[in-house]
Amino acid sequence: GHYVIIGRGSSIPSCVSELTSAISSGEVELKPIVVVFPDEGERKKVELPEEVEVLIGDPTNPETLERAHVKEASYVILALEDDSKSVFTTLMVKRMSNAKVFVEALRGESLELLKGAGADRVILSRSLAGRLLASSVFEPEVVDVIDDLTTASGGYDITVLERRDLWGVPYVEAMKRLHGEGYFLLGYYKEKPVLNPVLNEEIPEGSKLIVIKPGSSSGKR
Amino acid sequence: GHYVIIGRGSSIPSCVSELTSAISSGEVELKPIVVVFPDEGERKKVELPEEVEVLIGDPTNPETLERAHVKEASYVILALEDDSKSVFTTLMVKRMSNAKVFVEALRGESLELLKGAGADRVILSRSLAGRLLASSVFEPEVVDVIDDLTTASGGYDITVLERRDLWGVPYVEAMKRLHGEGYFLLGYYKEKPVLNPVLNEEIPEGSKLIVIKPGSSSGKR
Ligand SMILES: [Ca+2]
Ligand SMILES: [Ca+2]
Numbered sequence: 495g496h497y498v499i500i501g502r503g504s505s506i507p508s509c510v511s512e513l514t515s516a517i518s519s520g521e522v523e524l525k526p527i528v529v530v531f532p533d534e535g536e537r538k539k540v541e542l543p544e545e546v547e548v549l550i551g552d553p554t555n556p557e558t559l560e561r562a563h564v565k566e567a568s569y570v571i572l573a574l575e576d577d578s579k580s581v582f583t584t585l586m587v588k589r590m591s592n593a594k595v596f597v598e599a600l601r602g603e604s605l606e607l608l609k610g611a612g613a614d615r616v617i618l619s620r621s622l623a624g625r626l627l628a629s630s631v632f633e634p635e636v637v638d639v640i641d642d643l644t645t646a647s648g649g650y651d652i653t654v655l656e657r658r659d660l661w662g663v664p665y666v667e668a669m670k671r672l673h674g675e676g677y678f679l680l681g682y683y684k685e686k687p688v689l690n691p692v693l694n695e696e697i698p699e700g701s702k703l704i705v706i707k708p709g710s711s712s713g714k715r
Numbered sequence: 716g717h718y719v720i721i722g723r724g725s726s727i728p729s730c731v732s733e734l735t736s737a738i739s740s741g742e743v744e745l746k747p748i749v750v751v752f753p754d755e756g757e758r759k760k761v762e763l764p765e766e767v768e769v770l771i772g773d774p775t776n777p778e779t780l781e782r783a784h785v786k787e788a789s790y791v792i793l794a795l796e797d798d799s800k801s802v803f804t805t806l807m808v809k810r811m812s813n814a815k816v817f818v819e820a821l822r823g824e825s826l827e828l829l830k831g832a833g834a835d836r837v838i839l840s841r842s843l844a845g846r847l848l849a850s851s852v853f854e855p856e857v858v859d860v861i862d863d864l865t866t867a868s869g870g871y872d873i874t875v876l877e878r879r880d881l882w883g884v885p886y887v888e889a890m891k892r893l894h895g896e897g898y899f900l901l902g903y904y905k906e907k908p909v910l911n912p913v914l915n916e917e918i919p920e921g922s923k924l925i926v927i928k929p930g931s932s933s934g935k936r
Contacts, residue, residue: 621866
């Protein structure tokens with residue numbers, strides 16, 4: 495299936511650009527991207543790559559979701575700037591499709607409702623912003639690091655590696671080997687992140703490695 | 716001076732809660748917090764600790780800023796949900812006060828305007844959300860790690876330490892010592908973050924250390 499991205503505001507171009515750059519680097523499968531804006535005004539505010547298909551329609555109208563072929567989609571991403579609409583649309587999408595649904599929510603109180611509606615992941619953009627604004631007061635260095643790790647610009651990126659050759663290897667040994675390749679091992683991921691384990695712990699079979707790597711630093715966004 | 720937080724929506728309670736918890740843990744100086752909402756409706760949506768002073772007023776009206784004693788403030792945080800208002804208010808605050816100004820912006824295009832107006836830091840909440848939504852498709856593990864590192868919940872937090880005793884010590888040695896104390900050394904900060912330096916590099920004088928520590932995991936937010 496394809497990717498459907500529904501919403502308004504600057505979450506949309508940022509999401510599309512991240513997805514297309516992951517497609518062009520081969521990190522994610524090449525599949526069509528369909529973006530749904532609520533009106534022409536929103537569409538005009540945003541410049542999108544020409545391979546992206548654009549539709550206009552009310553996201554809470556089932557007919558809009560049908561036009562975007564949500565039924566066949568693999569992923570549906572909602573950034574509607576309206577949490578009650580997001581809950582409603584999540585319910586509709588989940589009823590008509592097996593797509594994974596990822597939702598941007600504005601209010602922390604919406605988290606449980608969205609999960610209940612079937613959202614596979616909820617990003618609380620504004621809570622995070624509030625937290626980073628406060629941290630800017632008392633630990634600006636942490637905000638700089640998070641800013642760098644979470645954007646394509648700056649000196650560093652965080653990523654995951656699948657390295658079967660390191661399964662069963664003691665953590666400290668894996669750390670050294672990856673350091674030689676320019677990666678900084680943060681931990682491993684098996685169902686959930688385990689950072690900084692005991693140094694002689696063996697990297698578990700089936701896990702992925704979480705690393706920091708030098709960033710592309712191209713300022714592509 | 717005091718802290719002035721001006722805006723609407725869920726960035727506000729998240730910012731206040733982060734700041735009050737940093738005050739109560741002694742990470743930041745105890746000073747009054749003043750929150751300015753644009754109207755009674757916004758004020759009612761939010762529950763704030765009772766030691767926070769609340770004002771109602773248009774943030775683009777200089778009289779509102781005077782009532783909040785912005786002139787004497789040390790920090791002014793803006794989360795207005797409107798980037799043109801934020802540019803305007805930043806200019807006004809900077810003209811009447813020496814406060815540091817931290818701003819949540821919704822659109823990437825506002826970044827340069829806000830910096831030009833004198834903002835000391837700009838958080839692009841929705842660009843970050845868009846990026847995390849896209850990353851949820853192809854590297855959900857990374858989103859989990861970032862989610863954990865940027866919220867008080869989960870198993871880990873990122874923080875900075877001032878450890879004069881480690882200045883001049885080779886990086887790998889500092890790493891080992893901190894590991895023994897339960898910290899995971901990510902790098903050091905001197906003007907900008909330097910993560911994962913060469914292992915025999917000495918921690919520079921005057922730098923702070925960036926570490927991951929086990930989280931409070933209290934789910935306090
Ligand atoms: Ca980066
Ligand atoms: Ca955490």
